[in-house]
Amino acid sequence: MAMNKKTKPAASKRGPTVKAHRQYSAQMVDDMRRAPSRAMLYAVGFEKKDFKKSQIGIASTASDVTPCNMHIEELADLAAKGADAAGGKSLRFSTITISDGISMGTEGMKYSLVSREVIADSIETVAGCENLDGLVAFGGCDKNMPGCVIALARLNRPSVFVYGGTILPGCLTGTPDQLANIPGKLVPARGKKAAHKELDIVSVFEAVGSRAAGRISAGQLEDVERCAIPGAGSCGGMYTANTMASAIEAMGMSLPNSSAQAAVSPAKRRDSEAAGRAVVNLLRRNIRPRDIITRRSLENAITVVVAMGGSTNAVLHLLAIAHAAQVPLKLDDFTRIGRRVPVLCDLKPSGKHLMMELVRIGGMLPLMKTLLDAGLLHGDCLTATGKTLAQNLKGVKPYPKNQTVVRPLDDPIKKDSHLVVLRGNLAPGGGVAKISGKEGLAFTGRARVYESEPQAMNAILGGKINKGDVIVIRYEGPRGGPGMREMLAPTAAIMGRGLGNDVALITDGRFSGGTHGFVVGHITPEAFDGGPIAVVKNGDAITIDADKRAIRLGIPKRELDARLRKWKPRRPNYTRGVLAKYAKLVQPASLGAVTD
Numbered sequence: 084m085a086m087n088k089k090t091k092p093a094a095s096k097r098g099p100t101v102k103a104h105r106q107y108s109a110q111m112v113d114d115m116r117r118a119p120s121r122a123m124l125y126a127v128g129f130e131k132k133d134f135k136k137s138q139i140g141i142a143s144t145a146s147d148v149t150p151c152n153m154h155i156e157e158l159a160d161l162a163a164k165g166a167d168a169a170g171g172k173s174l175r176f177s178t179i180t181i182s183d184g185i186s187m188g189t190e191g192m193k194y195s196l197v198s199r200e201v202i203a204d205s206i207e208t209v210a211g212c213e214n215l216d217g218l219v220a221f222g223g224c225d226k227n228m229p230g231c232v233i234a235l236a237r238l239n240r241p242s243v244f245v246y247g248g249t250i251l252p253g254c255l256t257g258t259p260d261q262l263a264n265i266p267g268k269l270v271p272a273r274g275k276k277a278a279h280k281e282l283d284i285v286s287v288f289e290a291v292g293s294r295a296a297g298r299i300s301a302g303q304l305e306d307v308e309r310c311a312i313p314g315a316g317s318c319g320g321m322y323t324a325n326t327m328a329s330a331i332e333a334m335g336m337s338l339p340n341s342s343a344q345a346a347v348s349p350a351k352r353r354d355s356e357a358a359g360r361a362v363v364n365l366l367r368r369n370i371r372p373r374d375i376i377t378r379r380s381l382e383n384a385i386t387v388v389v390a391m392g393g394s395t396n397a398v399l400h401l402l403a404i405a406h407a408a409q410v411p412l413k414l415d416d417f418t419r420i421g422r423r424v425p426v427l428c429d430l431k432p433s434g435k436h437l438m439m440e441l442v443r444i445g446g447m448l449p450l451m452k453t454l455l456d457a458g459l460l461h462g463d464c465l466t467a468t469g470k471t472l473a474q475n476l477k478g479v480k481p482y483p484k485n486q487t488v489v490r491p492l493d494d495p496i497k498k499d500s501h502l503v504v505l506r507g508n509l510a511p512g513g514g515v516a517k518i519s520g521k522e523g524l525a526f527t528g529r530a531r532v533y534e535s536e537p538q539a540m541n542a543i544l545g546g547k548i549n550k551g552d553v554i555v556i557r558y559e560g561p562r563g564g565p566g567m568r569e570m571l572a573p574t575a576a577i578m579g580r581g582l583g584n585d586v587a588l589i590t591d592g593r594f595s596g597g598t599h600g601f602v603v604g605h606i607t608p609e610a611f612d613g614g615p616i617a618v619v620k621n622g623d624a625i626t627i628d629a630d631k632r633a634i635r636l637g638i639p640k641r642e643l644d645a646r647l648r649k650w651k652p653r654r655p656n657y658t659r660g661v662l663a664k665y666a667k668l669v670q671p672a673s674l675g676a677v678t679d
Contacts, residue, residue, distance in 0.1 A: 103366075103369045104137045104216060104366040104367055104369075105135075105136075105137055105138075105216055106216060106240075107138075107214040107215060107216050107240065108137065108138040108214050108215065108216050110214050111138075111213070111214040112124065112134045113134075121134060127174070129172070133172040136170060136171055136172040137170070137171045137172065137216040137217060137363060137366050138171070138172050138174060138213075138214070138215050138216050138217075139163075139166040139171040139172065139173045139174070139215065139216065139217045139218065139219065139359065139362055139363065139366075140173075140174055140175075140176060140206075140209065140210050140213070140215035140217070140218045140219070141159050141162050141163045141166070141173050141174065141175040141176070141218075141219050141221075141359070142159075142176060142177075142178060142206050142209070142210075142218060142219070142220040142221065142231065142234075143155055143156055143159035143175060143176070143177045143178070143221050144177070144178055144179070144180040144202070144221055144222055144223060144224075144227045144231070144247075145159065145177065145221075146179070146180045148180065148181065148182055148185070149180060149181075149182035149184070149185060149223075149224055150250065150312055150314065150315050150316065151180070151182065151184075151223040151224035151247060151250075151315075151316065151317045151318070151324065152180045152223040152224055152227070152247060153315050154223075154247065154315035154316075154346055154347065155221045155223055155247050158221060158245065158247065158351065158352070158355040159175055159219075159221055159355070160175075161352055161355040161356040161359070162219045162221070162245065162355045162356060162358050162359040163175055163359060164356055164359060165355070165356035165357060165358065165359025165360040165361075166219065166359035166360065166362060166363055167359070168359075168360065169359065169360040169363035169364070170363055171216075171217070171359075171362070171363045171366070173359065174213070174215065176209050178201075178202050178205040178206055178209075178227075178230075179198060179201060179202060179205065179227075180198065180202070180222075180223070180224055180226075180227045181194055181195055181198045181224070181226065182224060183195050183224065183225050183226070183323075183569060183571075183595065184284050184318060187288070187569060187571050187572050187595065188536065188537070188540060188571075188572035188573075192566070192568040192569060193564050193565060193566035193568055193662060194566060194661070194662070195225070195226055195566060195568070195569065196226060196399075196561070196566050196567050196593075196676060197565075197566050197661060197662065197665045198226045198227070198230065199226040199227075199229055199230040199233070199400075199403070200230070200665065200677075200678045201230070201661070202226065202227050202230030202231065202234070203230045203231075203233040203234040203237065203407070204234075205234075206218070206220060206230075206231060206234035206235075206238075207234045207237050207238055210234070210238050210240065211238065215240065216240060216241070216366055217240055217241040217242060217362045217363070217365065217366045218235060218238070218240060218241075218242040218243075218362065219242070219243050219244075219245060219358045219359055219362050220232075220234065220235060220242065220243075220244050220245070221244075221245045221246075221247060221355075222244065222245075222246060222247065222327075223246070223247030223248075223316075223317050223324070223346070224317060224324055225322075225323040225324050225327065225396065225596070228244070228246065228324065228327040228328060228331060228400075229327055229400035229403060229404060231244055232244055232331055232334075232336055232372075232376075232404050232407075233403055233404055233407040234407075235336065235372045236372050236373065236376055236404060236407035236408040237407050238372075239371050239372050239373050240371060240372075241362055241365035241366045241369070241370060241371055241372075242336070242362060242365070242371075242372050242467075243336070243337065243338065243358040243361050243362045243365070243467045244331050244336045244337045244341075244358075244467075245337060245338075245341060245354060245355055245358045246317075246324075246328035246331070246332075246337060246341050246342050246344075247315075247316065247317060247346055247351075248315075248316050248317065248344045248345050248346030248347070248348065248351045249316050249317055249318075249319055249324075249325055249343075249344070249345060249346060249437075249438040249439060249442065250283070250312065250313070250314065250315065250316030250317060250318065250319045250345075250346060251313050251314065251316065251319070251345060251346075251347070251439060252281040252282065252283060252313075252319055252437050252439055253281065253282035253283060253286070253310045253311040253312060253313050254279050254280070254281060254282065254310060254313070255267070255279060255280045255282055255306055255307060255310045256277045256278065256279040257277070257278065257279070257280075258277075258278065259271075259278055261303075262278060262279070262280050264293055264298040264299050264303075265280050265282075265286070265290065265293075265299060265303060265307060266280075266282075266285070266286040266289035266290050266293065266307075266578075266579065267280035267281055267282045267283075267286045267307075268280065268281040268431075268435060268436075268437070281437060282307060282310055282311040283311060283312075283318060283319040283320055283431070283437060284311060284312060284318045284319075284597065285318070285320060285322070285431065285432055285571070285575060285597040286307055286311050287307055287308050287311045288571055288572060288575030288576070288579075288597065289575045289576075289578050289579040290303070290304050290307040290308070290579060291304070291544075291572075291575065291576060291579060292543070292544070292575060292576035292577065292578060292579015292580045293579040293580075294579075295543075295544045295546075295576065295579065295580060296579065296580045296581065298579075298581075314346075314347060315346045315347050316345065316346030316347065317346065318596070318597065319431075319437045319438050319439060320430055320431030320432055320437055320438060320596070320597060321391055321392050321393055321394070321428065321430035321431060321432070321434075321438065321596065322394055322431075322432065322595060322596030322597045323394040323396040323397070323595065323596035324596070325342065325393075325438045325596075326388055326391065326393030326394040326396065326397050326596050327394075327396070327397065327400055328341070328342035328343075329342045329343075329387050329388065329391055329393065329447060330384040330385075330387060330388050330393070330397055330400075330401060331384070332387075332447060333380075333383045333384045333386070333387035333388075333447075333451065333460075334375070334376060334380045334381060334383060334384040334404075335375040335376070335380050335383075335464055335465060335466035335467060335472060336372065336375055336376065336466075336467055337358075337467060338354055338357055338358060338361060338467055338468060339447075339448060339466075339468065339475050339476075340354075340446040340447055340448055341354050341358075342446075342447055343438070343441055343442050343446030343447045343448075344442060344446070345439060345442060358467075361467055361468065361469075364469055365467065365469060368469055370465065370469060372408065373408050373409070374465055375464070375465050375466060375467065376404065376405075376408040376410065377408075377410060377464065378410050378411070378412070379461040379463070379464050380461070380464040380465075380472075381401060381404070381405055381410060381412055382416070382420060382461060383460050383461055383464060383472065384397075384401055385397075385401065385416065385417060385420045385421075385424075386420060386424050386454060386459050386460055387447075387450070387451065387454070387460075388401075388502070389420065389421055389424040389425075389426060389500040389501070389502060390424055390425065390426065390427045390428060390450060390454060390459075391426075391427070391428040391430065391450070392426045392428050392429075392430055392433060392434060392496070392501055392519065393502075393596070394517075394594075394595070394596030395502060395515045395516075395517045395593065395594050395596075395598075395604055395605070396569075396593060396594075396595075396596060397502070398414070398417055398502060398504075398515050398605070399593065399605065399672060399675055399676055400675070401675075402414075402673075402674060402675030402677075403675035403676065403677050405675070406674070406675055406677050406679075407677075414504050414513045414515075414673055415504065417500070417502055417504055418500075418503075418504045418632065420500070421499055421500025421502060421503070422499055422500070423459070423499070424454075424459055424499065424500060425492065425495030425496070425497060425498050425499065426495055426496045426497040426499075426500070426501050426519070427450065427453075427489050427490045427491075427492070427495055427496065428441065428450070428488060428489050428490075428496075429487060429488055429489070429490065429496060430488070431597075432596070432597050432598065432599040433501070433517075433519040433521060433599045434496070434519075435487070436487070436488045440488050441488050441489070444482050444483055444486045444488055444489075445480070445482055445483075448475075448476060448479045449479055449480065449481050449482045449489070450482075450489055451472075451476055451479075452476045452479040452481070453481070453492060455472070455473060455476055457492055460472065462476070496519070496520075497519060497520045501517055501518055501519050501520070502515060502516075502517060503515070503516040503517075503518050503629045503632060504516075504632060505603060505627065505628075505629075505632055505633060505634040506632065506633065506634070507633045507634045507635040507636075508615060508635055508636055508640070508643060509589075509606070509615050509616060509619070509625065509634045509635060509636040510603075510606045510607060510614075510615070510616070510634050511607075511608070511614075511615070512607030512608050512614070512671060512673045513605070513607050513673045514589070514603045514604065514605050514606045514607065514634055515603070515604055515605040515672075516601075516602065516603040516604075516627065516629060516634075517594065517598065517599070517602060518601070518629045519599065522583065522584055522599075522600055522601045523584075523601070524628070524629040524630050525626070525627065525628045525629065525630065526553070526587045526601050526626070526627045527624065527625070527626045527627075527637075528551045528552055528553040528586075528587055528624075528625060529551060529552060529553065529621075529622050529623070529624060529625075530552075530553050530555050530619050530620065530621055530622060530623040530624075530625050531547075531548065531552045531553065531554050531555065531621060532555045532557070532619055532620065532621050533554065533555065533556050533557070534557060534558055535556070535558060535559065536556055536559055536568055536570060536572070536573060536590075536592065538556075539554055539556045539573050539588075540572055540573050540576065542554075543573055543576045543577060543580065544576055546580075548577070548580075548582065548586060549586075550582065550585035550586065551585065551586075552586050552587075553586075553587045553588070553589060553625040553627075554573070554577075554586065554587070554588040554589070555588075555589055555590070555616065555619050555625075556570065556573070556588065556589075556590040556591075556592060557590065557591055557606075557609075557610035557616050557617060557619070558591070558609075558610045558611055558617075558653065559590055559591055559592030560591035560592060560606075560607075560609025560610060560611055560612075560672065561609065561665075561666075561669040561670075561671065561672055561676045562609060562611045562612060562655075562666045562669055563591065563609050563610055563611030563612075563653075563656075564592065564656070565655070565656065565657065565662050565663075565665055565666035565669070566662060566665065567591075567592050567593050567672065567676060568592050568593070569592065569593055569594055569595040569598075570588065570590055570592055570593070570594050570595070570598065570602070570604070571594065571595035571597050571598055573588065574588060574594065574595075574598040574599070574600055574602055575597070575598070577600060578599070578600060583599070583600045584600075584601075586600070586601070587600075587601040587602065587603070587625075587627055588600070588601070588602045588603075589602070589603040589604070589606060589616070589625070589627070589634070590602075590603070590604050590606060591604075591605070591606040591607070591609035591610050591611075591614065591616055591672075592604060593605055593672070601627065603627060603634060605672040605673065606634075607671050607672050607673040608671065609671070609672070611652075611653060611655075612671075613647065613650055613652065615636060615643060615647065617647075617650055618643070618646035618647055618649075618650055619636060623636055623637060623638060624636075624637030624638075625637065665678065
């Protein structure tokens with residue numbers, strides 16, 4: 084990555100065109116022959132003067148199925164207001180969302196990654212059919228954020244992404260003894276305020292394991308589940324939602340600090356309205372997503388994900404966004420960048436702090452300014468403001484002294500990336516580990532093999548997992564599941580049972596951003612395609628070595644080859660409907676699990 088130089092914003096690859104700001108809508112509403120189209124638009128609120136304005140689609144993922152998105156309709160209304168005030172004509176439409184946190188550990192979780200493709204397809208479909216000139220897209224939960232950006236990259240029309248914002252922490256009060264075994268961050272009593280634990284959704288998952296181990300009572304588990312989610316917003320640590328929001332901002336597709344705002348806050352309301360104004364500016368300047376999403380801006384996104392200690396899902400989603408933008412990006416790019424970028428943010432799940440604590444000390448911008456000044460970001464990349472990243476960061480002040488959320492460059496949490504791409508005879512196509520260093524850098528143990536996540540979960544809660552085990556969960560890959568379920572429930576249960584430092588878990592599925600511990604996901608080729616993970620047997624030795632970036636099954640090559648020759652394909656779990664369609668189209672995890 085080159086050192087930064089002050090440069091002017093790159094010119095759009097598309098030169099100015101006649102009616103560039105109405106390139107698409109003019110086809111729909113200009114000319115006598117378009118009278119039927121105009122007639123229908125009068126019915127939805129158009130006035131005659133509106134037919135000469137840019138038409139701005141406001142894509143909302145609002146839904147009552149999850150707190151992550153329950154507030155987004157109001158934010159979308161503000162974006163529409165901003166676009167209209169700037170001289171555009173807004174048209175609001177909706178797409179779907181699902182909830183990872185609610186469906187986690189069930190068959191429903193198989194639809195999670197699928198929803199990324201459905202969202203991208205639906206936004207592309209509406210914008211393409213309605214000839215919209217520009218877009219503002221809102222996401223709040225894990226998959227709808229990359230889904231939105233994939234659609235914007237495909238369409239390549241001036242666009243801005245808006246993150247719905249992070250949730251406030253939950254709170255459970257009590258005495259230190261009462262709170263001792265409750266997962267969460269202890270805040271000691273101060274003055275008249277009682278001691279309390281700050282909670283989030285991962286606290287609940289880990290409390291399930293604590294209850295199974297007898298470390299907390301049924302009443303305490305109920306208290307945790309009742310208090311952990313206080314209202315609207317995305318899961319509160321550096322989990323996948325906050326990871327992807329940060330990556331998209333670093334990429335330049337959202338406005339400065341959009342990723343570090345509370346869901347319910349004046350800042351998020353201002354951000355939403357400003358996005359509507361910003362897309363009109365982009366239209367007038369003919370700046371499009373593929374002018375913003377470039378090789379260098381994707382490197383910026385990877386750099387910020389590493390510095391923040393972000394989710395393994397970022398690997399999957401950034402590969403998919405790059406594919407949509409027709410930018411070459413590979414697994415090995417994460418290794419290359421990760422070798423020189425340190426982990427600086429002490430955020431959950433591996434760290435101490437919630438996202439709201441980063442918001443309170445200034446959000447993302449001081450971190451990005453630090454990385455820019457150190458030559459770790461490309462400052463010449465164009466952004467949704469119409470300015471370069473360096474211009475956006477000019478004048479940003481550092482974090483306040485004595486804060487403990489973000490470490491200085493010379494005292495990192497980890498000197499290089501926590502996202503480690505592993506290869507070896509167990510994962511010839513690669514696997515992705517999330518290794519903070521706290522759990523060690525190498526693990527060797529004996530395989531305990533399970534054919535699905537529920538089988539493994541039953542074994543963990545039933546006390547059948549012991550120190551030194553490497554839990555193998557297979558047939559959960561993009562095609563085998565299908566849908567590549569996240570494994571937050573089993574990894575959190577391991578933590579809750581106190582085995583986090585003594586057990587490893589590998590899978591051809593993937594992990595929630597809330598997962599921590601010695602875990603490796605995205606094993607490629609997956610079991611359904613006859614990858615080596617399909618022939619692992621109970622008791623086989625497995626070694627995971629982060630330093631050597633290796634994952635190895637400890638049997639001779641001739642034995643592995645013999646097992647693979649005997650392996651027979653399984654029948655698909657689904658033969659009709661969206662999951663069957665997805666299984667036929669999806670590419671391997673190492674390619675981003677894309678479907679086109």
